[in-house]
Amino acid sequence: MFFFFKQKTAYEMLRSLVGxxxxxxxxxxxVMEGQKKLLKPTENKxxxxxxxxxxxxxxxxxxxxxxxxxIELHALGEAISINVRVAEQLQRQGYATLTRIDTFTxxxxxxxxxxxxxxxxxxxxxxxxxxxxxxx
Numbered sequence: 354m355f356f357f358f359k360q361k362t363a364y365e366m367l368r369s370l371v372g373x374x375x376x377x378x379x380x381x382x383x384v385m386e387g388q389k390k391l392l393k394p395t396e397n398k399x400x401x402x403x404x405x406x407x408x409x410x411x412x413x414x415x416x417x418x419x420x421x422x423x424i425e426l427h428a429l430g431e432a433i434s435i436n437v438r439v440a441e442q443l444q445r446q447g448y449a450t451l452t453r454i455d456t457f458t459x460x461x462x463x464x465x466x467x468x469x470x471x472x473x474x475x476x477x478x479x480x481x482x483x484x485x486x487x488x489x
Contacts, residue, residue: 397421401428401436410439415448418487423452426483429459433481440483449485456481 394417401410410426417424428436443449459480 392416394420397424399424399426401426401432401439403430403432403435405435407435407438407442410435411442414439414443414485418448418485421487423484423486424449426485428481430478433479436481436483440485443485447488450488451483452486453484454481455484 392413397417397420399410399413399417414424414426426436426440440449440451444451457480459478461478
């Protein structure tokens with residue numbers, strides 16, 4: 354005994370997903386709408402983290418460059434590669450001009466929490482600061 358099942362075409366598969374995807378998207382957007390706030394930077398420094406993507410920091414840097422003629426991208430350790438890529442993309446796209454790159458060896462200070470938990474100070478890490486000037 355054999356059973357034959359009709360295979361769905363790509364159109365039928367996509368069409369069936371659209372409804373559920375729209376429901377998820379719409380319910381998420383309605384929750385988020387009450388939480389939107391305008392970003393108004395108070396200083397020209399952006400702390401780059403390895404937890405976010407390059408696109409996020411490029412977008413953030415563009416917002417900061419509306420407010421300040423020069424911005425600084427700060428990164429520690431593994432976030433340095435993201436820092437360099439953000440600066441490179443902003444320069445390639447004509448938004449900014451690289452004015453200075455500084456590197457340091459950052460030694461975190463021993464905090465009360467670390468002593469209380471039996472941990473010593475964290476090891477030395479490389480820090481990079483890239484200064485960009487808004488293009489005219």
